[in-house]
Amino acid sequence: MALDTGATAWILASTALVMLMTPGVGFFYGGMVRRKNLISMIALSFIAFALASVQWVVAGYSLSFGPDIGGLIGGLDFLGLSGIGMDAGEGTYPPILFVMWQLVFATVALAILTSAVAERVKLSSFLVLGLLWTTLVYDPLAHWAWGGGWAMSLGALDFAGGTVVHISSGFGALALALVIGKRVGYGEHSFEPTSIPITLLGAGLLWFGWFGFNSGSALAADGLAANAFLVTNTAAAIGALTWLAASWIHGKPSSLGFVSGGIAGLVAITPAAGYVGVPASLAIGAVAGLLCYGCMLLRLRVGFDESLDAWAIHGMGGLWGALATGIFASTAINDYPGLLEGSTTQFVNNLLGAVAAVVWAFGVTFVIAWVIKQTMGLRVTEEEEYVGLDIAQHGERAIT
Amino acid sequence: MALDTGATAWILASTALVMLMTPGVGFFYGGMVRRKNLISMIALSFIAFALASVQWVVAGYSLSFGPDIGGLIGGLDFLGLSGIGMDAGEGTYPPILFVMWQLVFATVALAILTSAVAERVKLSSFLVLGLLWTTLVYDPLAHWAWGGGWAMSLGALDFAGGTVVHISSGFGALALALVIGKRVGYGEHSFEPTSIPITLLGAGLLWFGWFGFNSGSALAADGLAANAFLVTNTAAAIGALTWLAASWIHGKPSSLGFVSGGIAGLVAITPAAGYVGVPASLAIGAVAGLLCYGCMLLRLRVGFDESLDAWAIHGMGGLWGALATGIFASTAINDYPGLLEGSTTQFVNNLLGAVAAVVWAFGVTFVIAWVIKQTMGLRVTEEEEYVGLDIAQHGERAIT
Amino acid sequence: MALDTGATAWILASTALVMLMTPGVGFFYGGMVRRKNLISMIALSFIAFALASVQWVVAGYSLSFGPDIGGLIGGLDFLGLSGIGMDAGEGTYPPILFVMWQLVFATVALAILTSAVAERVKLSSFLVLGLLWTTLVYDPLAHWAWGGGWAMSLGALDFAGGTVVHISSGFGALALALVIGKRVGYGEHSFEPTSIPITLLGAGLLWFGWFGFNSGSALAADGLAANAFLVTNTAAAIGALTWLAASWIHGKPSSLGFVSGGIAGLVAITPAAGYVGVPASLAIGAVAGLLCYGCMLLRLRVGFDESLDAWAIHGMGGLWGALATGIFASTAINDYPGLLEGSTTQFVNNLLGAVAAVVWAFGVTFVIAWVIKQTMGLRVTEEEEYVGLDIAQHGERAIT
Amino acid sequence: MHLVTAIIRPERLDFVKKALEDQGFYGMTITEVRGRGEQKGIALQFRGGTMSVDMLPKCRVEVAVADGLVDTAIQAICSAARTGKVGDGKIFVLPIARTVRVRTGEEIL
Amino acid sequence: MHLVTAIIRPERLDFVKKALEDQGFYGMTITEVRGRGEQKGIALQFRGGTMSVDMLPKCRVEVAVADGLVDTAIQAICSAARTGKVGDGKIFVLPIARTVRVRTGEEIL
Amino acid sequence: MHLVTAIIRPERLDFVKKALEDQGFYGMTITEVRGRGEQKGIALQFRGGTMSVDMLPKCRVEVAVADGLVDTAIQAICSAARTGKVGDGKIFVLPIARTVRVRTGEEIL
Ligand SMILES: Nc1ncnc2c1ncn2[C@@H]1O[C@H](COP(=O)(O)OP(=O)(O)O)[C@@H](O)[C@H]1O
Ligand SMILES: Nc1ncnc2c1ncn2[C@@H]1O[C@H](COP(=O)(O)OP(=O)(O)O)[C@@H](O)[C@H]1O
Numbered sequence A, B, C: 001m002a003l004d005t006g007a008t009a010w011i012l013a014s015t016a017l018v019m020l021m022t023p024g025v026g027f028f029y030g031g032m033v034r035r036k037n038l039i040s041m042i043a044l045s046f047i048a049f050a051l052a053s054v055q056w057v058v059a060g061y062s063l064s065f066g067p068d069i070g071g072l073i074g075g076l077d078f079l080g081l082s083g084i085g086m087d088a089g090e091g092t093y094p095p096i097l098f099v100m101w102q103l104v105f106a107t108v109a110l111a112i113l114t115s116a117v118a119e120r121v122k123l124s125s126f127l128v129l130g131l132l133w134t135t136l137v138y139d140p141l142a143h144w145a146w147g148g149g150w151a152m153s154l155g156a157l158d159f160a161g162g163t164v165v166h167i168s169s170g171f172g173a174l175a176l177a178l179v180i181g182k183r184v185g186y187g188e189h190s191f192e193p194t195s196i197p198i199t200l201l202g203a204g205l206l207w208f209g210w211f212g213f214n215s216g217s218a219l220a221a222d223g224l225a226a227n228a229f230l231v232t233n234t235a236a237a238i239g240a241l242t243w244l245a246a247s248w249i250h251g252k253p254s255s256l257g258f259v260s261g262g263i264a265g266l267v268a269i270t271p272a273a274g275y276v277g278v279p280a281s282l283a284i285g286a287v288a289g290l291l292c293y294g295c296m297l298l299r300l301r302v303g304f305d306e307s308l309d310a311w312a313i314h315g316m317g318g319l320w321g322a323l324a325t326g327i328f329a330s331t332a333i334n335d336y337p338g339l340l341e342g343s344t345t346q347f348v349n350n351l352l353g354a355v356a357a358v359v360w361a362f363g364v365t366f367v368i369a370w371v372i373k374q375t376m377g378l379r380v381t382e383e384e385e386y387v388g389l390d391i392a393q394h395g396e397r398a399i400t
Numbered sequence D, E, F: 001m002h003l004v005t006a007i008i009r010p011e012r013l014d015f016v017k018k019a020l021e022d023q024g025f026y027g028m029t030i031t032e033v034r035g036r037g038e039q040k041g042i043a044l045q046f047r048g049g050t051m052s053v054d055m056l057p058k059c060r061v062e063v064a065v066a067d068g069l070v071d072t073a074i075q076a077i078c079s080a081a082r083t084g085k086v087g088d089g090k091i092f093v094l095p096i097a098r099t100v101r102v103r104t105g106e107e108i109l
């Protein structure tokens, strides 16, 4: 093999698409918070992007994809990207492109995590938290699944990051929200979202970028990439429709529910996109829409203020996706048979990979957050929270 | 021939670009309606996207591209995409990619149609309407022009969907607006657009996505794709400038007019993009800007509430584009000579294709809409219309 | 060599990405002006896009890339694109694609320039100004650096337009703002930005599109494109973080500052993206963030109303980038050694190229603007300025 | 002087403006408000949660008029704002103790 | 009649509405305002420049009530809007000279 | 007490705030409004249609002041809001029957 310019072109384009997801996350969440925190919410995603970008070229890539150390973490051989070449050599695309490609996954995971601290986080603390999280939670998980770590050796499948990106950020968000605590007034008075249209814009950008996320993960411009593209869209569409239907039964079918269902479908198909066909994607997406809707209701019933529902959608959607990959993986699409084709092993492997990721993401995030809380503090003062983070943290106002 | 990874990469990227047009349509129209219907208007495009996506993989693709039945419709051989492979075989790109590629055309057509029922449609009725429309109007038209139907056999040219997407949705919108009737208060008091900047955002996304629409329709990464890209942009630019000029004469040159002219140019060049060169694109775009502006004035004079002007811009722009393709098609660009190169046949074929599409789109849409109106009803109650669809249909508010 | 479909695919996709930067500029600046000028500010970018698009296919391409005349300008051989083929011939991509590719650079430069006349320009005057500017300022600079002009012969390096796009528009903006004069009330009362979230949206689109800008400038889908992609992102990220840090010291770290720093980094890496590696990009971006922040403070201290800071960010960032390219260019990335690898020549060449561009852009823009001011006038009346350009020039309002 | 304060339907604003103009009232101030009268509330939903929004957009039109012209203003507003359905609005007439023109600082009577 | 005009915290609006309903006051008009009382201002920054924003969002609730019910309305608002911290707001009671129902044109007393 | 209600140019708001502060008036409420006085209307266009918009953005500043301080407040506002051109605004002084502090429920005189 040698440089395949078509594959390279698609990876380049996909990288750009995935990059747009990070602002997309910002707008998606930004529209849901109160007006006084709109800028803050969007800015957190932008800052997450820059922070994880720098961390990645300095150390993150090496920790994730450096020579394996005990199945757990990559070595520091590629610190500062030393030794990563521009020449494809035996590969079909330049190694340096793989660095950039993986970078945008690390950034979007951190962006999703910001939802857990919405409307109450101290900016300085988030910078520290983000740096620690991407290093101690994301990088190991990326190594396990894709960088030659134990999960990869075991054979757990994660095509485009259901475990690495979504379980990590979703269960991380759960831990983080537990540690930081609910917003002042949560449960007492209602919190109106500042702008559903902004959320819809974010959702549109996410859906768009997700094609790069999943299809680009084929790292080729071929039938596998095309199939991933199609199943991604199908799972999203059916997920959106099932959430719409379910929420219609409970009351009015909100557009926010519709796009939440779409994202639930996108999350769930992420680990499976390279292993399943269209019929399976309908099943995966439909279950995701219903399951994540149910998880959100559960969270609401419990009265837990993880209100942008990263856990319900990314965490549980990612978990379902990991299991679904083990169930529906088909040799008609790729080399791996799943449970339905009789391979219990694949299912168990995926289960193990996912559960380990859940535990690691939850546990390590909890510890990081707890330590920061005890030392520099995680939250702004109650007065600042009242005034809103836009003014308190950024000195800006969303609407003059 | 065999898999061309470059072509595949460009089709993948183009598919993503075209997908973004559907939210683009939502924002474009959303900005023009009253604030109380902003979310509804955007959501209708998102819902159209999901609905047509699922219909397409289940049956739409087969109806459009299944084995031809009497020149009118495709057979059901590909129901649920059975038998569509990932392997390019003799082709230059994977067949499954073609499914996905065509899917995004079906979705955007339905999204454009939503404009006709703006601010008054019942969501449940739209779901039924959308399903019927994409099946009974869009799929046959796609089959006629591209799937081996009579228009294709005849030799009517439609490079990227001037007939299939724009005439269908534009004349469909005309019929639909006739059946559903004008909004309460239309003609009595003024309806202020909620946000021109949101419309400009939509227009920007549309213009961006249209490069995928037209250039991607080359289904190759070559000179034809490049030419399509360039003529697309040129027609849009000149269309925008001529509408600006024409409206300046009538009063103030609004930014809404400017982008409407751009879209008129984009619509008109759509069927022609693979057959004409840059000078012709200047003519096509300039005429489109003026013609569609005139059609809008006509609609206003008649006092007809098809107020987002899908008919004036997509319908009439598409019709002009179909004729223009017959006029300007040049062998310097592709194999087909047009009227200017002496081929009356080409012009007549395109005329026939376009007129048939006009009749089919108008007629069938009218019948579908009428039947729904008589059975489940098309509109919300007058009280709901007064409160606005955001609250009445979705339980949401655009601005808190 | 012959047509490389992968390279072609990436150039096609990159062209679309760069195109999106023009609306991006509109939203970026639009969010910063007062509400009464929001539509006008966005519209100016859209209009710049259409205007430069038409000029480019008619004459601009020929002036820039026609046969060299005395090192200064291209000949008129390609007027109306006559003789530009669709066939790649000996090249790796179609010549007509290069026309379209270069077009989007010309448009974004003009869009950046609009910032200098924000909230006070007469639309008709801008149309004339834009046409003259793109013809007399942009086209010659493009010819010098890329079209076979003297700077190219000399060996001044400008990978993706640090000089051609950013110095030209940044120093052009400086001259233009001098001629048009400050807004009524500037320095007396405060001017609140209408919407930081809109600015963040613009910034997100810019960052996204910039990957096409810089990576696409490799005109290939290879390691060089990948490296350009990565260094672009790295410089942007570190630029954003350094501006954030610097502004934090001065007060609150605004999100506007953060994205301004990101754009400063993007500007500065633009000329260097094909010649430097990741470590150098960290240095280039970090310096850009600090330098441009300092230039903005300087402008503020002087009380000069070039308030969207095209000069501080694009002008000075572009100048720094040109010099930085001469300093950090590395043979490990491309064939050119910079100052750090001992080549004083390269640094001097780049210095000459940049200084000449500064002088030309400033001088010619000044003259054009001055002539227009003396003849048809540049500004709206004071009353129109008070009412705002949205109503006065477009008959529209941003918020009902 | 009195401040005639009318809460009306936004879509009737143009008519009210016109009617006031016809009676020679040019100066006025408009505020976007939300209100409820006899109209029932509507329950909104946010991702499964519920919030109640029963406040529909209205326009507040304020016109300062000389004491003798209050009736004229009320009548102009009423006839232009009326649709005959619930939600047409209310007019509150507030007494003004003093009125001053900022530009000149002079008192207006 | 009197126009009971309360400037309250936006997040207490639902409670105030409820409290007024409980006392039989259905009609009301709400305006988004910004205000400051004893609260200190906050300095904002715009790309290095500074602007001062000390006006926090508040809700103005206006309820026209018959003269004998002013106290009831005040009490309902006070108890529902109160958090006990600075910024809870103020109530201004303005005399209304006349009240008219637009739909019917009739005077309300 | 009186409610001094000034309709001013938005760009003069900072000056008015400052001038009021200088006189010891801290509490105030601000509303974004649109208004017209002697200024002429402007016709807007929506895709060929026309709509008339003659309402320019203004700020309403409300300051409740003790009876003896009304003149001071008026003067502070006038001098700070004045540009000398049409559109500078109007001040309406409304009598307040009662004022209540929500936090404490106490009556303010
Ligand atoms: N008692 C009141 N106090 C304050 N505002 C009121 C009151 N009653 C009505 N309004 C305002 O007038 C608007 C229209 O009132 P509504 O009662 O619906 O009209 P109608 O008198 O025709 O029933 C309401 O939305 C509200 O803003
Ligand atoms: N003198 C005043 N004039 C006009 N509005 C006032 C005045 N005092 C307070 N307000 C309004 O009431 C709101 C709350 O007032 P504040 O003084 O903070 O409450 P508290 O009385 O508990 O100290 C302010 O934001 C402002 O809108």
Ligand SMILES: Nc1ncnc2c1ncn2[C@@H]1O[C@H](COP(=O)(O)OP(=O)(O)O)[C@@H](O)[C@H]1O
Pocket (backbone or CB within 6 Å): D026, D027, D028, D029, D030, D062, D063, D064, D065, D101, D102, D103, F007, F034, F035, F036, F037, F038, F039, F058, F085, F086, F087, F088, F089, F090
């Ligand atoms: N009669 C009036 N009733 C209500 N508001 C008024 C009246 N006259 C003026 N205003 C308000 O004051 C603002 C400025 O008034 P304007 O007449 O332009 O100032 P000037 O007194 O300098 O001519 C208007 O935009 C409007 O909001």
